[in-house]
Amino acid sequence: MSQATKKPMVTDIFVEGAKKGWAISTSSTIPNVLMAFVIIKVLSLTGALDAMGVLFSPIMGIFGLPGEAAAVLIGAWMSMGGAVGVVITLFDSGILDGNHIAILAPAIYLMGSQVQYLGRILGVIGTEGRHIPVMVAISVLNAFVAMFVMNILV
Numbered sequence: 001m002s003q004a005t006k007k008p009m010v011t012d013i014f015v016e017g018a019k020k021g022w023a024i025s026t027s028s029t030i031p032n033v034l035m036a037f038v039i040i041k042v043l044s045l046t047g048a049l050d051a052m053g054v055l056f057s058p059i060m061g062i063f064g065l066p067g068e069a070a071a072v073l074i075g076a077w078m079s080m081g082g083a084v085g086v087v088i089t090l091f092d093s094g095i096l097d098g099n100h101i102a103i104l105a106p107a108i109y110l111m112g113s114q115v116q117y118l119g120r121i122l123g124v125i126g127t128e129g130r131h132i133p134v135m136v137a138i139s140v141l142n143a144f145v146a147m148f149v150m151n152i153l154v
Contacts, residue, residue, distance in 0.1 A: 029081045036075055036085025043071070044093065053095075063103055063147040064154075068095050072104050073111070073143070080112035103150040107143035114139060 043049040049068055057067030068090060076083035087104065090096040096104075114136060122132060 032079045032081030033085035033088070036079075036082040037089050040071065040086055040089040040093075062151075063144075064151040065100055065103060065147070066095055069100060069104060072096075073107060076108040076112045076143075077140075078113070078115045080108060083108045083112065099154045102154045103147050106146035106150060110143040110146055111139045 040049065043052070049071070052071060053067035055067060056070035060067050060069050063069075072083050072086045072090065075086040087096065087101055087108075091101065118132065118136075122135070127135075
């Protein structure tokens with residue numbers, strides 16, 4: 001005789017999902033955003049953010065962005081949450097506006113968190129090391145193409 005399996009209530013599933021979401025936000029997302037905020041503030045206070053703006057302005061200008069927007073791409077490459085923190089900080093500082101964020105948003109998602117995923121996914125599944133630079137390059141190229149297209153559309 002088989003036992004009847006009890007179907008979980010929708011509210012129980014919702015509560016369990018909410019608990020998992022809360023755990024992710026408090027252990028991963030919020031620390032990444034906060035750390036990015038602190039890093040950008042330190043770079044700004046030391047003048048390094050201004051230097052970054054001058055250094056990257058020719059490249060980022062192609063996409064209609066200020067040079068400081070390169071910090072968003074560097075942050076995105078390491079952590080999507082970090083990139084969001086950089087965007088918020090640069091927006092709050094008046095360096096980025098809504099159009100800039102619209103141009104950067106696809107790039108954040110296309111190249112987001114690669115540093116984290118290189119070890120967590122590609123290393124675990126046994127991807128050959130010679131393929132990894134090509135995979136990273138494709139992702140970065142996609143991000144730059146997306147920014148170029150968004151610059152035209154925005």
